[in-house]
Amino acid sequence: xxxxxxxxxxxxxxxxTLTAQTYTISGxxxxxxxxxxLWGATVYDIKTKQGVSTNNYGFYSLTLPSDTVKLRISFVxxxxxxxxxxxxKNYSKNxxxxxxxxxxxxxxxxxxxxxxxxxxxxxxxxxxMDAIKSLPVFLGEKDVLxxxxxxxxxxxxxEGTSGLYVRGGGPDQNLILLDGVPVYNASHLFGFFxxxxxxxxxxxxxxxxxxxxxxxxxxxxxxxxxxxxGNNKKFHGEGGIGLISAHLTLExxxxxxxxxxxxSARRTYIDILAQPFIRSSISDAQGTTGSSGYFFYDVNxxxxxxxxxxxxxxxxxxxxxxxxxNKLESNYRRGNERSYSKEEGKVKWGNIISALRWNxxxxxxxxxxxxxxxxxxKFDVGxxxxxxxxxxxxxxxxxxxxxxxxxxxxxLGVKVDFNWMASPxxxxxxxxxxxxxxxxPGVQNFKGSTxxxxxxxxxLGATDIYSNEIWAYIEDExxxxxxxxxxxxxxxxxxxxxxSFYYSxxxxxxxxxxxxxxxxxxxxxxxxxxxxxxxxxxxxGLPTDLWLPPTDRVKPQISRQVAAGVAHSFSRQxxxxxxxxxKFMDNLIAYKDGASFFTIGTDWQDLIETGKGWSYGMEVMFxxxxxxxxxxxxxxxxxxxxxxxxxxxGEVYPYRYDRRHDVxxxxxxxFNDRVDIGIVWVYGTGNAVTLGLERYLSLEGAIQSSTNxxxxxxxxxxxxxxxxxxxxxHRLDIGVNLHKKKKWGERTWSLGFYNIYNRRNPFYLYFGTxxxxxxxxxxxxxFPILPAISYNFKF
Numbered sequence: 001x002x003x004x005x006x007x008x009x010x011x012x013x014x015x016x017t018l019t020a021q022t023y024t025i026s027g028x029x030x031x032x033x034x035x036x037x038l039w040g041a042t043v044y045d046i047k048t049k050q051g052v053s054t055n056n057y058g059f060y061s062l063t064l065p066s067d068t069v070k071l072r073i074s075f076v077x078x079x080x081x082x083x084x085x086x087x088x089k090n091y092s093k094n095x096x097x098x099x100x101x102x103x104x105x106x107x108x109x110x111x112x113x114x115x116x117x118x119x120x121x122x123x124x125x126x127x128x129m130d131a132i133k134s135l136p137v138f139l140g141e142k143d144v145l146x147x148x149x150x151x152x153x154x155x156x157x158x159e160g161t162s163g164l165y166v167r168g169g170g171p172d173q174n175l176i177l178l179d180g181v182p183v184y185n186a187s188h189l190f191g192f193f194x195x196x197x198x199x200x201x202x203x204x205x206x207x208x209x210x211x212x213x214x215x216x217x218x219x220x221x222x223x224x225x226x227x228x229x230g231n232n233k234k235f236h237g238e239g240g241i242g243l244i245s246a247h248l249t250l251e252x253x254x255x256x257x258x259x260x261x262x263x264s265a266r267r268t269y270i271d272i273l274a275q276p277f278i279r280s281s282i283s284d285a286q287g288t289t290g291s292s293g294y295f296f297y298d299v300n301x302x303x304x305x306x307x308x309x310x311x312x313x314x315x316x317x318x319x320x321x322x323x324x325x326n327k328l329e330s331n332y333r334r335g336n337e338r339s340y341s342k343e344e345g346k347v348k349w350g351n352i353i354s355a356l357r358w359n360x361x362x363x364x365x366x367x368x369x370x371x372x373x374x375x376x377x378k379f380d381v382g383x384x385x386x387x388x389x390x391x392x393x394x395x396x397x398x399x400x401x402x403x404x405x406x407x408x409x410x411x412l413g414v415k416v417d418f419n420w421m422a423s424p425x426x427x428x429x430x431x432x433x434x435x436x437x438x439x440x441p442g443v444q445n446f447k448g449s450t451x452x453x454x455x456x457x458x459x460l461g462a463t464d465i466y467s468n469e470i471w472a473y474i475e476d477e478x479x480x481x482x483x484x485x486x487x488x489x490x491x492x493x494x495x496x497x498x499x500s501f502y503y504s505x506x507x508x509x510x511x512x513x514x515x516x517x518x519x520x521x522x523x524x525x526x527x528x529x530x531x532x533x534x535x536x537x538x539x540x541g542l543p544t545d546l547w548l549p550p551t552d553r554v555k556p557q558i559s560r561q562v563a564a565g566v567a568h569s570f571s572r573q574x575x576x577x578x579x580x581x582x583k584f585m586d587n588l589i590a591y592k593d594g595a596s597f598f599t600i601g602t603d604w605q606d607l608i609e610t611g612k613g614w615s616y617g618m619e620v621m622f623x624x625x626x627x628x629x630x631x632x633x634x635x636x637x638x639x640x641x642x643x644x645x646x647x648x649x650g651e652v653y654p655y656r657y658d659r660r661h662d663v664x665x666x667x668x669x670x671f672n673d674r675v676d677i678g679i680v681w682v683y684g685t686g687n688a689v690t691l692g693l694e695r696y697l698s699l700e701g702a703i704q705s706s707t708n709x710x711x712x713x714x715x716x717x718x719x720x721x722x723x724x725x726x727x728x729x730h731r732l733d734i735g736v737n738l739h740k741k742k743k744w745g746e747r748t749w750s751l752g753f754y755n756i757y758n759r760r761n762p763f764y765l766y767f768g769t770x771x772x773x774x775x776x777x778x779x780x781x782x783f784p785i786l787p788a789i790s791y792n793f794k795f
């Protein structure tokens with residue numbers, strides 16, 4: 001749709017107002033036991049058949065003609081309430097819903113009572129925390145991102161990792177938000193776990209296309225994660241101990257019904273348990289000692305205060321770090337001579353995230369949210385090497401070298417969002433924001449000193465880059481009659497960096513039309529602009545993330561995505577969706593052949609190539625939403641390609657994570673209140689990798705071989721990047737949860753098996769030599785069948 005038409009139509013809808021005498025009933029809907037606001041609860045007038053859903057904070061506003069109204073207030077898993085009101089003035093009513101004690105079922109999606117065909121959004125999935133906690137997972141660690149990987153259109157980066165590749169996009173193209181603040185690195189343990197502690201999370205929303213106008217800055221997906229607010233009724237806690245980590249969450253009221261808190265912490269302890277074995281394996285009688293280890297930790301905390309129904313304040317934060325370290329010391333003595341050496345190394349990365357949010361109810365129809373945000377990501381690699389020689393315990397000579405490589409990004413921002421609930425047929429969102437970015441795009445620092453020589457202190461790499469980003473948006477969700485729903489809007493943004501300024505106008509349109517009570521056809525179009533680039537070195541297993549801004553030489557990434565599909569509900573329990581999509585991306589970046597973040601003394605702009613990409617495919621999902629057995633079956637058929645002028649001879653080549661077929665089956669079954677099980681099976685076409693399939697003897701090697709009679713060098717010929725497919729990937733995971741009520745609360749034993757039929761899935765390939773001396777392609781696999789056990793408790 002042309003941009004002028006989008007603006008004109010939007011202006012027309014904004015100008016539309018109600019002429020009949022109407023009044024508004026508004027307030028908050030919350031959980032009666034915790035006081036947590038319920039997002040997606042439904043308020044429905046039985047007479048007029050008009051209804052609305054609550055926003056992220058549980059607020060609703062329903063405008064109806066003056067009359068006696070009968071409202072039905074409902075949310076899945078809670079007892080439905082009815083409210084009869086004579087609506088002859090604006091009315092404020094807060095409602096607490098009670099959990100249904102008879103309900104012995106698990107809800108897969110927290111969509112209230114809205115069925116899939118009634119939801120105007122497409123390519124959007126709300127994932128309940130019950131599903132995340134019930135499914136079997138790698139080493140027993142409940143993981144938000146691992147569950148998202150089971151959705152159609154979403155692929156993992158590799159065996160056991162938490163990376164996300166959505167509809168042909170890269171990991172940098174996912175906007176991951178924690179309480180509205182961008183997260184730049186979401187991985188622990190070199191990518192095998194995500195940073196999100198499931199016990200502190202309230203809700204998770206995945207958007208793959210048809211992006212609402214309030215989101216911007218990434219091309220491929222939005223993962224909107226909201227932390228719990230804290231129980232303002234009573235003190236509550238939960239925790240657990242697993243194979244590799246322990247966690248504890250505490251929440252409760254500071255002032256009942258006014259102020260509450262939640263704090264959740266998690267830490268691995270493998271380094272502590274393994275340290276005695278590591279030390280004993282390194283130490284020897286000649287004076288060598290050492291240690292090595294890895295650990296991660298994270299802490300989530302949130303406090304909120306209710307000044308009144310009109311004013312609420314939230315302060316939330318996250319702190320997490322990963323560290324790998326090793327240390328080796330040697331102290332040898334021979335007569336009056338002694339030598340001492342020390343080797344140290346470290347790899348550290350982590351995030352600091354915080355948000356200060358003020359909710360302000362300006363009027364019964366207008367809700368405002370102002371947020372101050374801070375986000376910091378850092379990555380640091382360091383080493384130290386020192387050798388000393390002594391005679392009669394007097395230092396005679398020494399050599400010392402140390403170095404550091406560090407990179408990161410720091411954001412400071414403010415944003416204001418407004419939710420104007422003009423009528424049940426018009427829901428407006430509008431707002432804007434500003435972010436200051438500070439980029440540290442890779443700096444190497446080296447120091448060296450030797451006996452009798454001056455100290456060397458050298459810093460290489462780019463200096464900090466400062467930039468400013470500003471954006472604004474507006475959207476209107478419009479109901480036209482009983483069958484057609486449209487969401488139309490635009491997102492506009494600008495980015496200033498050094499001597500460059502970039503501007504972007506991004507129209508967004510989503511439509512849904514009911515062709516019957518149970519079936520809807522849907523379509524969407526979205527343009528996205530991403531001002532951040534990520535350089536990742538895929539040849540090593542380190543989080544070497546270089547976040548970089550656009551420059552006068554490197555333009556912002558852009559995408560245009562169109563999608564269409566059909567949604568059908570067979571009953572209140574079963575639903576089906578089919579979507580097709582096409583996405584074009586431009587101004588993508590990649591390392592040149594042979595370049596990496598280890599390349600010293602070169603501007604990062606000289607290490608990259610700029611190109612384009614596109615992806616298209618079809619996604620199918622069949623799901624059972626409630627009952628004792630719940631789950632889904634997802635299938636994706638897709639193509640994803642890249643093209644760079646100076647890579648692969650300028651020819652089109654498949655993206656590394658191009659995956660033709662992808663299948664996921666996730667099922668949970670609740671036998672009774674004490675026992676439930678989860679089963680996950682996944683299948684995927686193998687990743688594309690680059691292999692030299694032909695080798696030639698070089699001229700230098702031929703001369704050396706003829707003159708010396710041994711030794712030669714050969715040249716590897718590669719006709720195309722990603723020219724070979726690994727074997728297909730598949731595995732089966734099974735887990736069981738055993739619950740038992742105690743006087744003090746509830747305990748749960750969780751037992752599980754990852755890769756239960758011991759599939760040797762490929763992790764990477766390499767060429768070696770077989771016993772006959774011939775070249776042979778070998779496969780390395782990471783994980784065989786792995787058991788997991790954990791103990792969890794609530795009180």
